[in-house]
Amino acid sequence: MSDYLPIEIQVEILKKLPVKSLIQCRSVSKAWKSLIDSSDFIAHYSGQQQHLLVSYHDDFDRKYVSVVDDDAFPRHKVPLTVPVPVDMLKHSRIIGSSHGLLCLYSGYGETAVVWNISIRRAVAVNVPNVGDYYRYGAVLGFGVCGETNDPKIVKITPMDSTSSIPWQIDVFTLSIGAWRRPYSTNLPRKSLNFDCSLLGVVVDGDFCWLATDRITMDGERWSVNLIISFDLTSEEFTEINLPDALAHLERLHLSMSKLRESLVLIQGYLCNEDVFHVWMMEDDVPKLFTKMFTICIPGVVVLGVLEFRKSGEPIIEILDSSCDPYEDDSSLVVYEPCSKHITHLGISGMCSFFLSCYMGSCLGISGMCSFSSYSYKETLLLLDHPDLTTYDI
Amino acid sequence: MSYSKTIVLTNYDGETFVVDEVVAVEPQTIEHMIEDGCANTSIPLPNVTSKILSKVIEHCKKHVETPNSNEKAAKADLKSFDFDFVKADQGTLFDLILAMNYLNIKELLDLIYQTVADMIKGKTPEEEEEMRRVNAWVFSCFVGVTCLYFKSKKM
Known part of the structure; x- marks a missing residue:
């Protein structure tokens, strides 16, 4: 038997x-x-162990380290070998991470690369006419459809005033290997302004951007923060309103993350005091955000909140103490909200203050960070795609 | 604790096991048989040997008897019981998988799958050699990994 x-x-x-x-x-x-x-096994396999991907700049090269998020955290660190398509991208920025895949984009060569971190496989996708940060360019998003486990890249291009639609939506689906224009009934409003410098977050099958809306109230012009989510399965947009405490903040004082499939907003006033407030959206109810905890470490300059461990503790970037903030290094630590204790991950990088100016990103609260970090589980997605595949238009 | 009813299970060897109904309905397959009224005399379980069936009954008993509370001690006790339970030799483990699969006891199956997966994961070629003699199924895997190992050594 x-x-x-x-x-x-x-x-x-x-x-x-x-x-x-x-x-x-x-x-x-x-x-x-x-x-x-088999495509069935590839689509339904998801590793048991949670990992943390850390990306940082070292002498203008981007480096990647994977840390196992277990009881021994952060002991098991593995530097990742970057596959050729990722290595070839010049001055890339990360668009998003979903299901163990990372998507990077570079304006030089107008290429996006979807990379499976666990099996060192990457495919390149030609993404034309994106523009850059300074021009009024297109907005990109990336995520894996929760139903079909199909990776998708979405591009939102603003249309000029003569057009009948406010935005042009293009979606690249990896299983088809081509771009198409889905029919969306509820396009984002024309008055919206997406923030391209900020990373989007995939929560529960929706890709989310932080955006601002310009409204006129009582003869005065106001900026209102909100979240635009794109359902990767139905390909429809939804607006998520924020509570007043967050909606009227200066845009640069907000960044986005996620914790156990819930959307998290981080509110920080870097210039005034090194205090960060972490808000979590409850049960997918818009406007219902609760302040979970506040990050405040006496004598330590916190540069930003990057990601959360499986256990819920935030991974934050702090400035290594020195008198001159312009020539300094920063490092990653785990913050324990109850005891306010920090544990070093043992990864240091160049402080990004100048670097991010060089890289052309806006200096929001996350723009100060030289690290970026993503929680992920291992996946086999892309295993059935030949290495070095490039999808051209 | 008093049980209302007992159920008779007849196994592969024709041996009979008398168990309380509360214990017997732990496996979904038996629960469905009772619901469908097929359990008037005794429930035939032709796929299960007496050694495995007594182990399964032992497991079900433990899980029924442990108070269903959030008490930490009880939970930890059950966990360590399950942990010891799957510490069996290969043959028994595989017989257990088949029995659990047939009887549809999901939570334990999960644990056994993980145990076997850990066996596949953490093998050195020498251990594989040993394992290969004991069991034919996982064997196919270890042959593969061993081949890889020797290939990489030759290069």
């Missing part, structure tokens, strides 16, 4: 393995190879 296990049980056991073992198991037998390579 013990020398035979039904295929469905074998699948369940294989699903419990990390990606590295699965890749080895592909060499075991033809049966296992075709099982692991």
Whole structure:
């Protein structure tokens, strides 16, 4: 009896393995190879272990380190080998991360690269006519459809006043390998202004951007912050209103993140005091954001809140103490909200104050950071795509 | 604790096991049989040997008897019980998988799958050699990994 296990049980056991073992198991037998390579297995596999990807600049090169988010955190650190398409991107910026994939874009060569961090595979996608930060350019987003597990890149281009629609929406679907224009009934309003310098966040199958709306009230012009979400399955837009305390803030004092599939907003006043407030959206109810905790470490300059551990503790970037803030290094730490204790991750980079000016990003509260960080689980997505594939228009 | 009813289980070897109904309905397959009225005399479980069936009953008993509270001690106790439960040799483990799969006991299945996966993950070639003799199924995997190992050594 013990020398035979039904295929469905074998699948369940294989699903419990990390990606590295699965890749080895592909060499075991033809049966296992075709099982692991099947689109069904690829789409439904998700690693058990949570990881934290840290990206930072070191001598103007972008470096990547993966840290296992387990009890021994941050002991298990692995520097990642960057696949060729990612390496070839010049002055890239990260558009988003979803399902263990990272999407980067570079205006030089108008290319986006979708990279599976766990299996070192990446595909390049030609994204024309994006423009840059300073011109009124297109806005990009990236995420994996929760239903089909299909990676998608979305591009929102502002149209001029002669056009009948406020925005042109283009969606690239990896399974089709082509761009198309979905029919959207509820396009974002014309008066909206997306913030391209800020990373979007994928929450529960929706890609979210922070945006501002210009409204006139009692003869005065106001800016109102809000979130625009794009459902990666239905390809429809939704506006998420913020509570008053966040809606009327100076735009640069806000950044976005997520914690256990809930949207998180971070409010900070870098110039005045090093205090960051972390707000979480409750049960997907718009406007219902609760302040979870405040980050305040006496004597430490906090540059930004980047990501959250599985346990909910924030990963923050702090300035290494020195008199001259312009020639300084920064490092990543985990902050324990109750005890206000910090633990160093052991990763340091150049302080980005000058760097981010050089890279052309706006100096919002997240613009001060030289690190970026994403929680992810291992995935096999892209395994069925030949390496070095490029999708041209 | 008093149970209202007992159920008779007949296994592969024709042996019978008398268990309380509360314990017997832990496996979904048996619960459905009772619901459908197929359990008047005894429930035949032709796929399960007596060694495995007594282990399964032991597991169900433990899970029924442990108070269903959020008490930390009880939870930890159950966890350590499950942990010891899956510390079986390969053959028993695989028989357990088949039995649990047949009887549809989901939570334990998950744990056993993880146990087998950990076996596949953490093997050195020497350990694989040992394992290969014991079991034929995981064996196919270790052959593969061993081949890889020797290939990389030759290069």
